Amino acid sequence: METSRYNALSAEERSVIESKGTERPFSGEYDDFYEEGVYICRRCNVELYRSDAKFDAHCGWPAFEQEIPGTVTRLPDPDGVRTEIECANCGGHLGHVFIGERLTAADTRHCVNSISMKFARPTAGGQYYCDKGWEHFNVGQYEKAIGFYSIAIEHTKTGPWEGQCYHRRGWSYAKLKQHQQAIQDYDQAIRLDADNELAYVNRALAYYDLGQHQRAIQDFDQAIRVNPYLSEAYNNRGIAYSDLGQHQRAIQDYDHAIKLNPDYAYAYCNRGMAYMDLRQLERAIQDCDQGIKLRRRPGHRFEIGLCRSLLRGEPSKAQVDQG
Numbered sequence: 001m002e003t004s005r006y007n008a009l010s011a012e013e014r015s016v017i018e019s020k021g022t023e024r025p026f027s028g029e030y031d032d033f034y035e036e037g038v039y040i041c042r043r044c045n046v047e048l049y050r051s052d053a054k055f056d057a058h059c060g061w062p063a064f065e066q067e068i069p070g071t072v073t074r075l076p077d078p079d080g081v082r083t084e085i086e087c088a089n090c091g092g093h094l095g096h097v098f099i100g101e102r103l104t105a106a107d108t109r110h111c112v113n114s115i116s117m118k119f120a121r122p123t124a125g126g127q128y129y130c131d132k133g134w135e136h137f138n139v140g141q142y143e144k145a146i147g148f149y150s151i152a153i154e155h156t157k158t159g160p161w162e163g164q165c166y167h168r169r170g171w172s173y174a175k176l177k178q179h180q181q182a183i184q185d186y187d188q189a190i191r192l193d194a195d196n197e198l199a200y201v202n203r204a205l206a207y208y209d210l211g212q213h214q215r216a217i218q219d220f221d222q223a224i225r226v227n228p229y230l231s232e233a234y235n236n237r238g239i240a241y242s243d244l245g246q247h248q249r250a251i252q253d254y255d256h257a258i259k260l261n262p263d264y265a266y267a268y269c270n271r272g273m274a275y276m277d278l279r280q281l282e283r284a285i286q287d288c289d290q291g292i293k294l295r296r297r298p299g300h301r302f303e304i305g306l307c308r309s310l311l312r313g314e315p316s317k318a319q320v321d322q323g
């Protein structure tokens with residue numbers, strides 16, 4: 001063995017890695033540690049475990065349900081009971097493996113001394129974390145998504161998707177109703193890419209939720225400047241104008257949204273309500289009728305409810321709340 005090829009070890013590290021000692025429970029650096037990355041051998045730098053395989057076994061040492069294939073050797077422990085594990089590359093002592101505890105589906109626990117390993121973030125860098133963030137965003141885990149986007153942003157200062165990371169982190173904040181944080185991130189996304197139409201739309205929605213309708217309208221203007229075919233931007237700008245009592249202006253936007261997307265049920269319902277506010281009841285009813293006919297997704301229920309009650313000539317609870 002050419003020991004010079006390996007990392008120099010401290011006395012404490014040698015006592016575990018070379019003399020098969022055990023660190024004190026709940027004392028290791030990685031016992032309560034769940035960042036995304038890989039764990040490499042402290043002595044030879046070979047990758048041993050991925051963070052995906054790590055779980056909290058409450059035993060005081062890092063626990064993994066499986067190793068990276070081929071990287072860990074199992075051998076009988078001198079105590080005659082346990083199974084020792086060591087790095088397949090350098091023979092460094094890692095800990096022990098336990099089977100049949102039923103802690104995870106894999107039913108295997110690699111109980112590893114923190115001091116035998118070193119944590120490393122994957123070399124894939126920011127893009128990797130940005131993708132991880134998106135995975136969590138898509139299943140509604142917005143706090144985790146924010147964590148990954150934050151690492152991604154920290155990891156890149158030049159990547160073309162840096163703006164995308166800010167945009168998506170902002171969107172995650174918005175989902176958690178943290179609109180000020182969201183706006184800060186959308187600002188960054190727009191600074192990095194002045195043509196990010198979705199960042200304008202989302203920033204507009206955040207301002208809208210904060211009651212800053214004029215500011216929202218400015219952002220919808222920008223989104224429409226970048227992409228004049230964005231029917232949602234017209235529809236939403238219409239809503240902001242409606243809220244400001246500018247119903248004629250709102251109707252122009254709904255007209256435009258419907259021209260771009262003749263199946264836009266929301267836009268019909270919104271236009272119908274704008275006509276109602278202008279006391280043009282016949283047109284209001286026509287639009288609401290059309291909106292109800294076109295409804296396709298459960299998300300339309302709120303507007304559809306308003307339209308139904310309008311057709312029946314009774315104010316719905318939502319209208320009362322709004323009024």
Ligand SMILES: [Zn+2]
Binds near residue numbers: 041088090091
């Ligand atoms: Zn090793």
